[in-house]
Amino acid sequence: MPDIIVEIAVPVSVQKTFHYLAPEDMRGSLSVGSRLLVPFGSRRVTGTVVGFPDKAGRAGLKKVIEVLGDPLSPGLMKLARWMSDYYLHPLGLSIETMVPRALGTARVRTTRFLQMRSGDHDVNLIRGPKQSELLFLLCDRQVVPFDELGGYASTTIKALVDRGMAEIVEKAIEQSPDEQLFVPDRPPDLMPEQAEAVRSISGTAAAGTFEVFLLHGVTGSGKTEVYLHCIAALAGTGKGAIVLVPEIALTPQLLGRFRRRFGGRVAVLHSGLTDRERADEYRRISGGLVDVAIGARSAVFAPFPKLGLVVVDEEHENSYKQDDGLRYHARDVAVVRAKFQDAVCVLGSATPSLESYYNAKAGKYRYVRIANRVDHRPMPGVSIIDVRTQPRESVYAPALIAAVQQRLEKKEQSLLLLNRRGFSSVLICGDCGKAIQCPSCSVSLTFHKSERKLKCHYCDFHRLPPDRCPVCSGVNVKPLGTGTQKVEEEVAALFPNARIARMDSDNTRGRDAHDRLLGRVDRGEVDILLGTQMIAKGHDFPAVTLVGAVDADVGLNLPDFRSAEKTFQLITQAAGRAGRGDAAGEVIIQTMNPGHYSLRHSMTHDYDGFYGEEIAYRTELGYPPVRRVVKIEVKSSQEKTAADAAKVAKDRVRFLLKGKETTLLGPAPSPVARVRGKYRFQMLLLSSKRETLRMLAIEARKAVEDKYGRTVQVIVDVDPLNLM
Numbered sequence: 001m002p003d004i005i006v007e008i009a010v011p012v013s014v015q016k017t018f019h020y021l022a023p024e025d026m027r028g029s030l031s032v033g034s035r036l037l038v039p040f041g042s043r044r045v046t047g048t049v050v051g052f053p054d055k056a057g058r059a060g061l062k063k064v065i066e067v068l069g070d071p072l073s074p075g076l077m078k079l080a081r082w083m084s085d086y087y088l089h090p091l092g093l094s095i096e097t098m099v100p101r102a103l104g105t106a107r108v109r110t111t112r113f114l115q116m117r118s119g120d121h122d123v124n125l126i127r128g129p130k131q132s133e134l135l136f137l138l139c140d141r142q143v144v145p146f147d148e149l150g151g152y153a154s155t156t157i158k159a160l161v162d163r164g165m166a167e168i169v170e171k172a173i174e175q176s177p178d179e180q181l182f183v184p185d186r187p188p189d190l191m192p193e194q195a196e197a198v199r200s201i202s203g204t205a206a207a208g209t210f211e212v213f214l215l216h217g218v219t220g221s222g223k224t225e226v227y228l229h230c231i232a233a234l235a236g237t238g239k240g241a242i243v244l245v246p247e248i249a250l251t252p253q254l255l256g257r258f259r260r261r262f263g264g265r266v267a268v269l270h271s272g273l274t275d276r277e278r279a280d281e282y283r284r285i286s287g288g289l290v291d292v293a294i295g296a297r298s299a300v301f302a303p304f305p306k307l308g309l310v311v312v313d314e315e316h317e318n319s320y321k322q323d324d325g326l327r328y329h330a331r332d333v334a335v336v337r338a339k340f341q342d343a344v345c346v347l348g349s350a351t352p353s354l355e356s357y358y359n360a361k362a363g364k365y366r367y368v369r370i371a372n373r374v375d376h377r378p379m380p381g382v383s384i385i386d387v388r389t390q391p392r393e394s395v396y397a398p399a400l401i402a403a404v405q406q407r408l409e410k411k412e413q414s415l416l417l418l419n420r421r422g423f424s425s426v427l428i429c430g431d432c433g434k435a436i437q438c439p440s441c442s443v444s445l446t447f448h449k450s451e452r453k454l455k456c457h458y459c460d461f462h463r464l465p466p467d468r469c470p471v472c473s474g475v476n477v478k479p480l481g482t483g484t485q486k487v488e489e490e491v492a493a494l495f496p497n498a499r500i501a502r503m504d505s506d507n508t509r510g511r512d513a514h515d516r517l518l519g520r521v522d523r524g525e526v527d528i529l530l531g532t533q534m535i536a537k538g539h540d541f542p543a544v545t546l547v548g549a550v551d552a553d554v555g556l557n558l559p560d561f562r563s564a565e566k567t568f569q570l571i572t573q574a575a576g577r578a579g580r581g582d583a584a585g586e587v588i589i590q591t592m593n594p595g596h597y598s599l600r601h602s603m604t605h606d607y608d609g610f611y612g613e614e615i616a617y618r619t620e621l622g623y624p625p626v627r628r629v630v631k632i633e634v635k636s637s638q639e640k641t642a643a644d645a646a647k648v649a650k651d652r653v654r655f656l657l658k659g660k661e662t663t664l665l666g667p668a669p670s671p672v673a674r675v676r677g678k679y680r681f682q683m684l685l686l687s688s689k690r691e692t693l694r695m696l697a698i699e700a701r702k703a704v705e706d707k708y709g710r711t712v713q714v715i716v717d718v719d720p721l722n723l724m
């Protein structure tokens with residue numbers, strides 16, 4: 001018997017696949033999606049079968065070493081191809097992004113499953129009700145662990161296997177890493193708007209037709225409860241549900257809600273898992289042991305053989321976009337995955353991204369609105385303080401201080417937010433006015449007081465604060481700006497009797513620290529909670545009745561066309577933390593831009609008003625969502641090489657551009673012109689035609705690679721969010 005030729009995608013950064021030989025006796029265990037160990041150069045790598053070419057040369061082909069477990073389903077393979085094509089990223093690397101690293105290498109406990117064989121089956125071969133019942137169950141679930149087949153005699157199972165309808169497979173399975181006891185809760189009766197949302201979403205999901213819903217519900221409107229009901233409605237259909245949440249929202253609070261509803265049939269995927277734990281969760285999903293997978297970005301690849309629902313909560317969050325490697329946006333991938341698997345996708349937010357709202361208006365997505373909070377709790381009142389008219393001694397204006405004082409007297413909690421990361425003070429020289437910079441990243445270093453260190457937030461560089469300015473040798477080096485630690489000191493001085501807790505990404509990096517802090521807030525052991533908006537998003541603090549924000553608008557100064565949208569979202573979400581319990585909430589915003597439309601409309605909770613002004617601006621300049629953008633970034637350790645290579649890319653684009661309705665911006669040094677010792681230049685291509693952008697990006701990349709080979713790196717970012 002001759003060997004078979006298999007076409008394999010390997011995880012290396014070339015835009016092509018490779019042919020290998022597999023012995024004939026492997027044929028039975030090979031299909032598109034099979035994972036194979038193959039030699040590649042001097043290494044062994046895990047590749048994935050993408051096809052079986054019938055006409056191909058055999059000469060010089062290397063042999064497959066071994067078939068590994070856990071083949072990828074047809075749905076995921078289709079998704080991988082789509083991503084590779086859409087994001088212009090090698091197929092092998094796109095597949096690697098979907099699969100946990102430890103899969104196929106770790107040694108794991110195995111369990112037996114009965115699995116449906118694909119193909120048409122002759123139902124006439126079935127004898128008796130038990131056999132047809134089992135076949136029906138398999139059609140529904142595709143794979144069923146033997147543990148759950150207690151009701152069937154081994155002869156019944158054998159009958160299906162003998163007739164080629166099912167097969168017995170060994171799959172590796174582990175217990176969920178944090179299986180705990182949970183007391184089931186009773187789902188609340190839905191409010192009318194919630195019930196209506198559940199009706200339309202579940203109806204479509206039951207029909208098994210693809211559709212995207214934009215669930216636009218104000219903060220505290222009970223969106224999570226809508227998801228829970230829709231997932232519960234899927235139970236018994238054998239279809240799984242994926243729930244994507246921003247990493248920071250993956251709290252025990254939220255997981256508890258899912259566990260109380262769905263017990264042990266929940267898989268959790270978050271960045272705190274070890275590779276091994278992640279692989280175990282992955283196998284519980286593909287093995288049919290769970291109904292719901294909940295996790296951050298990469299959970300969009302949860303390997304449910306059959307999928308009913310994909311929820312993207314807080315769909316406007318930037319963290320859904322991966323910023324290196326395969327630069328995918330999990331929200332967009334969720335939509336495509338749902339489409340490929342005839343599932344329903346629900347995008348939920350109180351502040352939808354311009355993109356999603358635009359799609360809803362265009363009729364591409366179905367729009368479902370929840371305008372009222374649960375139990376008709378009022379929206380918090382929002383007031384704005386113009387800090388330019390306030391005394392300068394304190395970070396906080398007198399009106400905000402008085403409001404906090406009132407809360408202390410009434411034994412209610414206040415949340416004070418600062419729009420900065422960590423204790424992110426910059427050290428500046430009082431003589432020349434220059435901030436102290438990272439030698440390799442051209443961004444200001446930030447001063448971390450507790451360690452007395454200056455750190456770069458792009459690379460790992462750190463140093464002691466200098467006595468003299470590195471630029472002019474002046475001795476007057478001092479901190480600029482306010483960080484959470486400085487604010488903490490000030491708040492402690494203003495409210496000496498209050499119990500104060502600080503929550504930012506530096507002091508709550510460990511999950512446990514974060515959870516403990518939230519627990520203290522829940523139990524009412526904290527009067528004033530200080531933190532950055534980044535951290536406070538998505539949490540439910542029932543006893544918080546006041547939210548105060550300083551510097552909420554610093555983001556407006558960033559060189560990014562989405563800065564107004566981000567500011568509107570930030571303030572609306574922060575305001576959403578107030579008054580989620582029984583007492584009404586109040587929000588006070590300090591700003592230097594009181595007239596800006598992003599602030600005006602967040603004051604009145606007027607999303608449509610904001611959208612109207614923002615979309616007018618985007619339309620005028622041809623920015624997304626009106627047109628599409630691709631960013632091309634060129635990097636080199638030599639500044640001149642990077643600049644020259646960027647010009648090569650530009651010339652190629654200019655040449656091809658003639659007569660096309662496409663705009664080219666740049667190339668220019670990136671706002672952060674140097675990262676990890678590499679000089680960066682970027683250009684933006686804008687067009688309403690995706691195909692045009694695709695072609696231009698491929699050609700520009702090729703032009704640079706042809707001329708510079710590996711000395712220059714070209715990164716193509718489709719639908720970029722980060723323009724820094």
Ligand code: ADP
Nearest residue numbers: 188189190191217219220221222223224225374
């Ligand atoms: P969102 O996700 O829109 O912010 P949640 O689903 O978290 O809102 O709901 C906010 C709060 O209201 C939660 O404490 C939740 O348990 C509660 N809640 C949601 N729906 C109902 C309902 N129909 N009846 C009573 N309480 C509800």
Ligand code: ZN
Nearest residue numbers: 438441456459
């Ligand atoms: Zn740096």
